[in-house]
Amino acid sequence: MTLNSGALRPPLGLRLQGVEFRPPELLRWKLLSRRGDFRFRCCRSCSDKVVPNRRIVTVAGRKCLDKSEEWQSDLRKNNHKVRVQAAPARRFASSQPELASRQEKYFPRCTPRNSGPPSRDTPPKRDTGIANARDWGINLLTEQVNESGINEDGSTWYRESGEDLGENGYRCRWTKMGGQSSDGSSKWKEAWWEKSDWTGYKELGVEKSGRNSEGESWVETWREVLHQDEWSNIARIERSAQKQAKSGTENAGWYENWWEKYDAKGWTEKGAHKYGRLNEQSWWEKWGEHYDGRGSVLKWTDKWAETELGTKWGDKWEEKFFGGVGSRQGETWHVNPAGERWSRTWGEEHYGNGKVHKYGKSTTDEGWDIVVNEETYYKAEPHYGWAEVVGDSSQLLSIQPQDKPPGVYPFLDFGSSTLPPQGGSPPTTPPQDGSPPTTPPRTQ
Structure with missing residues (x-):
């Protein structure tokens, strides 16, 4: 079993707050029925721009949109199709829709x-x-x-x-x-x-x-x-x-x-x-x-898992490159409840001339040591x-600091760190209850 198996990274079933999705209201479709099945059909002579007809009204001293006038749609007269372009994929997932701040x-x-x-x-x-x-x-x-x-x-x-x-x-x-x-x-x-x-x-x-x-x-x-x-x-x-x-x-x-x-x-x-x-x-x-x-790259990963029965397994690797020359090495391992361990180690040496030295072995008498012609790929x-x-x-x-009076120089504390140290050991279990946010502490 590998570490990437579904048993190792089960998603925690936490409910997400429902988000109502409504398709763009500017899409005006003509619904046709053919032999009992419904489908959408439009022609190609539509305009790329549809201008909504809305008013701004004042309620209790605030300006807001008058929702009594919605997008004008007449299915009897509409034989047009608007082009629909997929929105670009977002880099990070978010539980909030982009349509509303x-x-x-x-x-x-x-x-x-x-x-x-x-x-x-x-x-x-x-x-x-x-x-x-x-x-x-x-x-x-x-x-x-x-x-x-x-x-x-x-x-x-x-x-x-x-x-x-x-x-x-x-x-x-x-x-x-x-x-x-x-x-x-x-x-x-x-x-x-x-x-x-x-x-x-x-x-x-x-x-x-x-x-x-x-x-x-x-x-x-x-x-x-x-x-x-x-x-x-x-x-x-x-x-x-x-x-x-x-x-x-x-x-x-x-x-x-x-x-x-x-x-x-x-x-x-x-x-x-x-x-x-x-x-x-x-x-x-x-x-x-x-x-x-300047062209030097270091990447590494270390993953491991265990069960209460005593089974443990993991995988780790590291790569270092500069100017096409570098190395990769890693290990995959497994321990059963009886304490018996199996592992396979491997390595690669990239010389930058199209030749790669590959070697490895395992606890079950596997072994290899070869030189192959292979293109080296990495991103600098x-x-x-x-x-x-x-x-x-x-x-x-865009944050605007306070105005600095003339002749005043800021005090620089060279012994402080602007961010807390990273890489600390995580807690054994997440908190039982969320800690209340307080007024943000001063970190200067």
Whole structure:
């Protein structure tokens, strides 16, 4: 059995909040019936642009769309077909639709100011990496708010926002919100923030936690940071995400720690540590990538799993390349409940001239040692690097720090780290209940 088998990486059955999908309303189809079967048919002489007929009205001092006038559709006169182009695939999965921003979820059009945000009792998804800021939909309130209320079903909610100022031009704008059901079985909390100071440090962050009526609990934190490297003075962007969740009905849970680091000269580092459990099975995974920006590449992966009966198995490999010259090596292993171990090790030496030395052996007397003609393939640059992360960090880059008085120089602390150290050991089990987000702590 290999580590990639379905038994090793079972998905945790956490319900996702339903998302209603409606097809684009500008599609005007003609429905025809032929021998009892329905099908869609249109002709080719349609226009690529359809202009909706809508009005803007004012309700309680707010401008909003008048939904009394919807898209004009006349099936009796319409013999046209509009061209439908598939939207590009998104790099990271998200439980929220792109058609509506996160802020619109909390503040719908024409909604009274004192109405509470809807319940956010959806656990995060596994193996979705680090989402972009646009996927989080961070939209901080421009004024200070401190309000709470009770909904018709008895559930309660609160919403707060504010701004903290400190030394060295430190500024943190934040928004917190949360709520719980009338019986307390479902709770959720969220905090969003942005930080800046005179050194050029900028940060966006989100922390979410909660527990739903089925006993599922979770905590999720995401950060995106722009700062200047203390020694090289090169701009650097670092992103991280930590996610963990626990089932309420099974002995099941998972933990993920993701990080990405980029600088303006092409240096890139990426990695993840993962842990999961489903009843009697547990599994772990670690991987990393490092690009020095000058053609040197290091990649590695280590995966292993075990059962309560004592069966263990895993797989790991590593590759190092520079200028077409490099090596690959790895091991696959298995241990049965009696403690008997089987393993197979392998390696490759790439000389850069079209020849590759391959060798390996196993505990069952397998062995090989050959030289073959083979083209070496590796990528000296990440598929997602500095240019891409800058393009996806427009909200981070647009953070406006406080004005610095003339003649004032920022204090630089060369002994501090802008991000917490990565690669720590995950907890043995995810938390029983989500920890409440607090006002974001100052990390300067």
